[in-house]
Amino acid sequence: MSILLHGDAAFAGQGVVYETFHLSDLPSYTTHGTVHVVVNNQIGFTTDPRMARSSPYPTDVARVVNAPIFHVNADDPEAVMYVCKVAAEWRATFHKDVVVDLVGYRRNGHNEMDEPMFTQPLMYKKIKQQKAGLQKYAEKLISEGVVTLQEYQEEVSRYDRICEEAHERSKDEKIMHIKHWLDSPWPGFFTLDGQPKSMSCPSTGLSEEELSHIGQVASSVPLQDFTIHGGLSRILKGRAAMVEARTVDWALGEYMAFGSLLKEGIHVRLSGQDVERGTFSHRHHVLHDQNVDKRICIPMNHICPNQAPYTVCNSSLSEYGVLGFELGFAMASPNALVLWEAQFGDFHNTAQCIIDQFICPGQAKWVRQNGIVLLLPHGMEGMGPEHSSARPERFLQMCNDDPDVTPKITEDFAMRQLYDCNWIVVNCSTPANYFHVLRRQILQPFRKPLIIFTPKSLLRHPEARSSFEEMLPGSQFQRLIPEQGPAAQSSGRVRRIIFCTGKVYYELNRERRARGMEDAVAIARIEQLSPFPFDLVKAEMEKYPEADLVWCQEEHKNQGYHDYVRPRMGTAIEHTRPVWYAGRDPAAAPATGNKHTHLLELQRFLDTAFNLDAFKGQS
Structure with missing residues (x-):
């Protein structure tokens, strides 16, 4: 079950809450219903709610998807339990979002050292008169004869004792082995000491037969009586001619990488605005019948009988929410290649929180590896300031390697560097190198985020071509050409x-x-x-x-x-x-x-x- 815990100020004030609701019923993004629990205790406490939102309740944003919203007194535990059961039942029955608004208060300010009386004197006079929730509920149960005062005191003492003993035990821990936590969501991915099982990557090259077969699928329409656009017919013929000539352009190199991974049983998921066709009309992974509404064909799902599924989905016009979703998908699925493509590279501006707080420091801060791939179209082509730069300097500034120290060159230097870094940043100039880096991303024995500055004009540049020779067994990603x-x-x-x-x-x-x-x-x-x-x-x-x-x-x-x-x-x-x-x-x-x-x-x-x-x- 998907459960999200929110603060009241964030629920009303943070745009990603709306973006996330907006994803709730989209086919490729739905969790089939999420239970949103809002701890409504005036978390942004010095800003009065009258200055913090325009709606009566912090939860009113959920009305955009007609989610039922239950407002419940957080000082009434039985009412809270009842509402949560109803919410769970709603989610299980209708597979839709539901919101529980726990209406409560803070006994202290934003933290224990704040003095809330500075800014909320009248409210905090009232709060000081309130008994704690536990005390209220205990008095109710004692008055009803459900428990005795002695039983209540014994239970409180027992819980205090558990906490005290745990605190004492914690003093004996001299070393915290973070590496032992690394594998927790992915059992068996690493060895017991947190190291990858190997420091080598299988060959990323493919046989001539495989390349030709995937190329033929990329240039055909697997369904019968399927009418494609005339312009697309020319594109597919062009692909077929390239395969015949044993060359690939950028789009075909990507097709080869995705298709080969699917053939090997690796799920590939590509999302973002316009990714099905490609922002620059170069990809065309989803074909639309020109005569039948909603009839589509995804040739990539017709490569071989026992292949993994290919998910390619145009996202809603959301970067923050969608990139957060894809990050979570990659976190849960280490054996899937998960890619998010910005419509233009600078569109990651509005997803900066996800990049700065979760992707860049994922292993150092959250003790989690993640193999998400960001495709960021980048390049100066006279298109103006909004559609030119993926801001490479931001990603490079956040890399954790030392500019003043040459690392020790060892036999496994290239792979060891990848294992030690916080993320990988590449700008490929050939389709073959793009092909290899995508395959390396999932075949290497650990997971690191991969940032790729992808081209725009090179998609159709006559010199930006690679031959099959550069993709055959024995070939690999070239860190420097x-x-x-x-x-x-x-x-x-x-x-x-x-x-x-x-x-x-x-x-x-x-x-x-x-x-x-x-x-x-x-x-x-x-x-x-x-x-x-x-x-x-x-x-x-x-x-x-x-x-x-x-x-x-x-x-x-x-x-x-x-x-x-x-x-x-x-x-x-x-x-x-x-x-x-x-x-x-x-x-x-x-x-x-x-x-x-x-x-x-x-x-x-x-x-x-x-x-x-x-x-x-x-x-």
Whole structure:
């Protein structure tokens, strides 16, 4: 049974309460009825209810879903018991939400050191005249002859004794083994000492046959007499042609990852606004019959006979409530891949509480691992400040690794880093790497949140393609993609190596070609930003001993990855060479709203990145 405990001030004042009610009867979000218990004791006590809400009762927000609301005197235990039984019966019978409003008071202020008489003198004069609830109920039972005074006193003494003994025992505990708590909701997931059963991840590559089979499903309509939109027919034909050519784009790479996990019995759940079609009309995981209302087809559920189910659901226009729901789903289901996609990356702004309080510190603060995936469309394409930036700097600032210390490089370094971090932050530049990181997320022997800055323009970029070769057995997620062109063949003559991440690579590569500088400038892509790939970055820097080191990003200098990456690059090379910056100047907004200014800024930082004299004379 789903039971939520609320305070009265929060129930009336916090928007997530409304968002949660709004999910209560949606097919992919319902708990089939939740019992909401509101402890109505003026929790926001210095703010008088007349200043705290516009409705007579704090519970009136529940009326939006016509939930029955029971107001009951918290000083009457038998009435409370009766109301709770009715609420449970309502929930069990009708599978709908129900609210119990426990109308009570606080004997003290917000805590025991507050002086409530400062702000609520008349109310607290009345409260001081009240007997405690236990005393009231005991006197009632004694007067009715149900218990004697002696029985009551013995019961109170027995309970006090239990508490005292527990307090004494607690003094003998010298060490609290938090690791022993880690596995409590997931029996058997870890070993007895809280460690994962292995520090290796199975291969994330797939056989040629599997890739082809999933690709064929992705480009077909499994149902008979199902009429799809003409534009969708062209998209499916395009997918079929890609499979024939043994290549994948971003959408097909995602299809391969999801389909293969389903085939292996792993439930995949993807939710968020517009995820069925994809905000950018690239995904199309749910097909709609053009002639029959409400007739849909989900090809992903037709991959093989004994596969796990695929849940893909357009969410209501709620980020806070929906992300909280998905976090709980992932918490309860460690063997499911649970993903939430923001319509645009910056939409996570309104779910910041869930990210800051539960996802980022999940293991440190709540002693729980969680494998939720956040897909955040990100990239500067001249779309203005609201639809450009997923605010990478926020996620990177909250990473728990040390910028000034190179970790000890061991045989299992890459996996050990993942186990020690609080979350994983990636910005993939190829469909194959996106495919591998999604599969790694569920196949690795522990769970960490995964933050993926996903592309917009790269979804259809002709160069953002991967071949089957990059996804076959033996292939894996590349934390860093090194330079592989002419510069890598003559590394001693390379005058500059540019490190970057994500889609800006394609703009840098285009500019390098246009200037004919393929021999003089190397470009390396850091695909996994955190945990930072110190080992691979160091190796790439040392490969070009005569080259300037440059970090290039399309985001503004006070945003994006610069403040996170630059000191770690310096640490990796032991500060023997400076690391220069090429990118936009600092700004208050995430992006300009003017297309001309956007293109001007882009050309300016590309000029800096490829001007080999740009940093001469600077200290």
